[in-house]
Amino acid sequence: MRKLKMGMIGGGKNAFIGAIHRIAANMDGLVELHCGAFSSNPEISRESGKELFLPEEKCYATYQEMIVKESGLTAGQRMDFVTIVTPNFAHFAPAMMALDHGFHVLIDKPMTLSLDEAKQLQQKVNETGLILCLTHTYSGYPMVKQARKMVADNELGKIRKVMVEYTQGWLSSLFENEGNKQAIWRTDPAKSGISGCMGDIGTHAAQLAEYISGTKIIQMCADINIVVEGRKLDDDGNVLLKFDNGANGILVATQIATGEENGLKIKIYGEKGGLEWHQMEPNSLIIKWPDVPTQIYRTGNSYLSNNAMANTRTPSGHPEGYLEAFANLYKNFALTLSSILEGKTPSAEMLDFPSVDDGVRGMAFIENVIASGKSEQKWFDFKI
Structure with missing residues (x-):
């Protein structure tokens, strides 16, 4: 039993949705930000990681560098999954690379730039048995x-x-x-x-x-x-x-x-x-x-x-809103992934998050x- 280690692609300085993802991931204490490639600009990526108090070696210049280096670490040292919070055109390549290197994926919608790309991701998820969660927040x-x-x-x-x-x-x-x-x-x-x-x-x-x-x-x-x-x-x-x-x-x-x-x-x-x-x-x-x-x-x-x-x-009468709904996606995804890592079967409640099929x-x-x-x-x- 431990927190899951999250690697983030995108979501750097002044990026609205990156901050939302980090709040949602942190809300239930199941996930910690482990590393990131926060911008296509290497300098901004490093500055963003520094502002988030990450060690210098966990602030990567590119997502390719992050995925390759993290995949070479032992199970307890590397990230467990990748969160992709980039514009639509920059979804497919990092998602496919993460899956190819054995990492589970959480990704913003729409999942890809085209239906053909979405089907390729679906096929890769089915081949690898890895998990992909799509952030249709309102279903949370x-x-x-x-x-x-x-x-x-x-x-x-x-x-x-x-x-x-x-x-x-x-x-x-x-x-x-x-x-x-x-x-x-x-x-x-x-x-x-x-x-x-x-x-x-x-x-x-x-x-x-x-x-x-x-x-x-x-x-x-x-x-x-x-x-x-x-x-x-x-x-x-x-x-x-x-x-x-x-x-x-x-x-x-x-x-x-x-x-x-x-x-x-x-x-x-x-x-x-x-x-x-x-x-x-x-x-x-x-x-x-x-x-x-x-x-x-x-x-x-x-x-x-x-x-x-x-x-x-x-309790009733204490309003919950967008951040909590977003966090429910992270919570259910994290509980599912933790169950799988522990060799257990996730419950129906845990599995209640949008998947790669919803992305297609x-x-x-x-x-x-x-x-x-x-x-x-x-x-x-x-x-x-």
Whole structure:
């Protein structure tokens, strides 16, 4: 029994998501930052490691150097897994190299720059038996897990309709031309891939819809837009969905909804009842019935499912949010990995984190939704 040793690729000085990862990894005391290649600039990488109080020999100039040198150390001295927190275009190569050298991987979404790359990673994971966790953070919220359990237990009956929206307003102007670092790479096809908005937040909405409903998207009809003049990638879209159980749905993703913050919301309706969850009010799950008053389930209460409780840290009335949801991915990943290292079988609760298969579906969603948006065909089959 020991803390797992994490090597980080990316996430150096002034990188928003790197700090989020380190907070999440540290929250449950299961993981420690062991080494890092924090920037493509070797000097910034070393400075970043120094600011994080790492020994000089653990501040690597490149991820290639880190992976090779760490793989040459003994099991108790080397890193146990790699966390990749770089822009989309810099996901595939370090992930593949880490897997080739025997390291487990935790990686930001979307998993790769293309579906073909995603399939190659999936094949490598299957060949090696290593673990890959994908950071679809919103599936880590306790009330999302409660919603998933209620659907799985048929409390709502057969699912008929799924409505999910993810609204942001931070790209309502051409901020990429004003020096905004996040806007610059997220709207650049060379760094972000074939999609902007749908790749960035539409994938979160699609994953959440499938995760809670327990169904898979099989067809779509997409309207994809570039609203802000001069932008190179989509910043808005509306998608009609059909699921493999016969349900239909609507997915809206936009980053030009002026004044919106991070408005991820989902509604799911079955034959017996419906549910509703809002990311900006994450500790409440609204349950709707046809013949009794609406119920509000709250995080931390004993009436919740075992999985919801297993992903809750504080008593009811003590709000938990984005950082805790992010930490749940790290916790479940770490518990799974520790169990495997100890020769034990991970529990179902431990294994509840997005995997390489979710990464493949995420990339398939991006490629299919963009193809549908360009096509004059009404319904476009979801191809993998």
